[in-house]
Amino acid sequence: MLSEVLLVSAPGKVILHGEHAVVHGKVALAVALNLRTFLRLQPHSNGKVDLNLPNIGIQRAWDVAKLQMLDTSFLKQGDVTALTPEQMEKLKEVAGFPEDCADHEHLAVLSFLYLYLSICQSQRWTEESLELINKWAFQGERVIHGNPSGVDNAVSTWGGALRYQQGKISSLKRPPALKILLTNTKVPRSTKALVAGVRSRLLKFPEIVAPLLTSIDAISLECERLLGEMAAAPAPEHYLVLEELIDMNQHHLNALGVGHASLDRLCQVTMAHGLHSKLTGAGGGGCGITLLRPDLEQPEVEAMKQALTSCGFDCWETSIGAPGVSVHMAASLDPPVRQALDGL
Structure with missing residues (x-):
């Protein structure tokens, strides 16, 4: 159970070279940017899970008790696994979305619910590692994009610059x-x-x-x-x-x-x-x-x-070359960032 506010961030990314050619087995170079997305996890006593994504205008809430009563056996809690099409349909039922929902707002909510139900309800927490973060981030990407390369989540997890070719990802030293x-x-x-x-x-x-x-x-x-x-x-x-x-x-x-x-x-x-x-x-x-x-x-x-x-x-x-996923103390943030986060 989270007992205090936790603030984490991850960098955005761009492809320097290799777009589209990478789909055909060629090399792509991806780099992390010093433009970051922040996530604030804050405990509540109202018995709800609140999701607020201000950049895309989403605010949703679910009763924790109702979520716990749902049949989520179709998800393997604690295991980093991909959703099948059948599991995706069941997740849409949990979210209360129509079957044909495909816009980014709906997909963002589905990705959050998938990660919440798969991770947060698990009783098998171990020490967090970058590898685990990367694997879960990849599965969230799959909910939204279907068949991603794995570059986006890898760059945001480890930061720096990466070389990608035919599924193999390696870091470029000191970009x-x-x-x-x-x-x-x-x-x-x-x-x-x-x-x-x-x-x-x-x-x-x-x-x-x-x-x-x-x-x-x-x-x-x-x-x-x-x-x-x-x-x-x-x-x-x-x-x-x-x-x-x-x-x-x-x-x-x-x-x-x-x-x-x-x-x-x-x-x-x-x-x-x-x-x-x-x-x-x-x-x-x-x-x-x-x-x-x-x-x-x-x-x-x-x-x-x-x-x-x-x-x-x-x-x-x-x-380019920003650090990967990070945990922050409020004092370490720039004043504009602190102000923006306080307004959430």
């Missing part, structure tokens, strides 16, 4: 703290549809698309080598090569059919300020990243951010 601008075009897209589109294009034009995927793989490997050099002794020429890799990969991703007019606009705006951008993730809208060189003056960054905001985009300055 340099590159500064980037993360831009959300706010254009929704379907990852599943975009992945299917690349596969269709590969089947239609194998002699054209296969070399593109091989070239993206080479870009990931070159970036990995370069980051290793920069960890020891970063030099201005390293940033010039990183910018070249960003441009080449963005062109390749457009050739694969996963670009979007909003991402083209992002690249045009940042290039007008002498900076280089690419999509990150599925493409088709979504987010892009811009490398911020260390010699860049802050007024230049602010001018570019203003130009992007004028396009209707959201922007965040951040850096």
Whole structure:
């Protein structure tokens, strides 16, 4: 039983290189961002489990006693196992959702309920470990995304930078703290549809698309080598090569059919300020990243951010290589973070 407030956080992540090619066995490089999601667990005496997800406007509550009376034998408490389609349907019944619910809000609640019923009602608590956190986070991802790669949960658990290829994940040692601008075009897209589109294009034009995927793989490997050099002794020429890799990969991703007019606009705006951008993730809208060189003056960054905001985009300055999942004391948090959490 939780006796005091527990505050934990985990970093967000972006793909540096390897989007879509990773689906076809190539290397992808993923990095943790210094943009974090915070979770506050607080004991209550009202006999309820309250869920508050302010960023997506969700507030739900369940009676603990009623949850305990439910038949949850379909879940193997304490074991990190994937939900079958039949178990997912039963979980929807527990949540009180219709069978055809598929939007992100419903899926977020289902993921929470699954983790709560599987972990919190278990009597087999052992000392928490990063491996256990990663396994449970992966299962939560499966509730929402169906068949995730495992990259997102691994990067958020361990932080830093990871190399992913054909299910094998390994850490990059001491990645340099590159500064980037993360831009959300706010254009929704379907990852599943975009992945299917690349596969269709590969089947239609194998002699054209296969070399593109091989070239993206080479870009990931070159970036990995370069980051290793920069960890020891970063030099201005390293940033010039990183910018070249960003441009080449963005062109390749457009050739694969996963670009979007909003991402083209992002690249045009940042290039007008002498900076280089690419999509990150599925493409088709979504987010892009811009490398911020260390010699860049802050007024230049602010001018570019203003130009992007004028396009209707959201922007965040951040850096890569953030620490993984962490437990916080209130005194260790920045004042704005403390204020935001106090308002929850």
